[in-house]
Amino acid sequence: MDTSHADLRPLPRRLLDWVALFERLDRADRDAMVAHFAALGEEDRRLRFGVAVDDSVIARYVDGIDFERDVVFGARGAPGQWVGIGHLVLDGKAAELGLSVLPQARGHGLGAAIFRYAVVRAARAGYGRLYMHCLTRNRAIMSIARNAGMSIESGGGEADAYLIVPPYPEFARMLTGESAP
Numbered sequence: 001m002d003t004s005h006a007d008l009r010p011l012p013r014r015l016l017d018w019v020a021l022f023e024r025l026d027r028a029d030r031d032a033m034v035a036h037f038a039a040l041g042e043e044d045r046r047l048r049f050g051v052a053v054d055d056s057v058i059a060r061y062v063d064g065i066d067f068e069r070d071v072v073f074g075a076r077g078a079p080g081q082w083v084g085i086g087h088l089v090l091d092g093k094a095a096e097l098g099l100s101v102l103p104q105a106r107g108h109g110l111g112a113a114i115f116r117y118a119v120v121r122a123a124r125a126g127y128g129r130l131y132m133h134c135l136t137r138n139r140a141i142m143s144i145a146r147n148a149g150m151s152i153e154s155g156g157g158e159a160d161a162y163l164i165v166p167p168y169p170e171f172a173r174m175l176t177g178e179s180a181p
């Protein structure tokens with residue numbers, strides 16, 4: 001199905017509504033997932049994956065996803081068209097997040113919703129750090145992290161940053177604005 005010109009409007013305006021639209025992706029969503037990443041331009045692909053990737057690398061990346069182990073989720077703007085996707089890898093040793101939103105759906109809080117949902121899942125699973133192959137010059141993701149009360153740390157380079165994930169109860173308190181008992 002060609003969904004490349006699908007009209008994405010109306011888009012939700014509130015973060016909460018995006019969360020309500022979240023669905024888990026599975027192997028059956030493989031082609032739509034490849035189409036989502038293929039729709040990202042060169043710079044967006046670099047921001048998402050940390051390096052420049054062509055279509056064949058994207059296809060291999062999607063084919064390598066373990067949909068049972070990982071939390072792969074997102075929101076659709078039209079059937080078969082994922083406007084935003086989060087891929088949270090929870091492999092036992094480390095948690096790693098990659099997220100992307102199609103350019104025409106940006107600025108509506110979807111990136112922030114994906115980020116927060118993933119941080120909560122990592123915190124609930126007991127992970128203390130969340131890695132992201134992201135460039136520290138990525139102002140959008142920095143802003144998303146800051147607005148969630150968190151900061152992204154890097155080892156000094158411009159890639160491979162990470163977040164310190166607070167214990168789950170603490171993160172829940174941060175979101176609700178409550179102070180510790």
Ligand SMILES: CC(C)(COP(=O)(O)OP(=O)(O)OC[C@H]1O[C@@H](n2cnc3c(N)ncnc32)[C@H](O)[C@@H]1OP(=O)(O)O)[C@@H](O)C(=O)NCCC(=O)NCCS
Nearest residue numbers: 047048099100101106107108109110111112134139140143
């Ligand atoms: C990062 C990304 C997911 C954000 O998606 P989004 O849906 O536009 O995010 P939001 O609408 O939740 O915006 C979040 C914040 O980022 C800010 N922002 C968005 N683009 C920005 C930019 N280019 N420069 C500075 N801030 C920006 C918004 O103003 C908003 O901050 P505010 O709430 O204080 O106004 C999206 O830009 C994207 O897919 N980029 C390419 C891939 C990528 O960078 N992934 C992250 C690393 S894995």
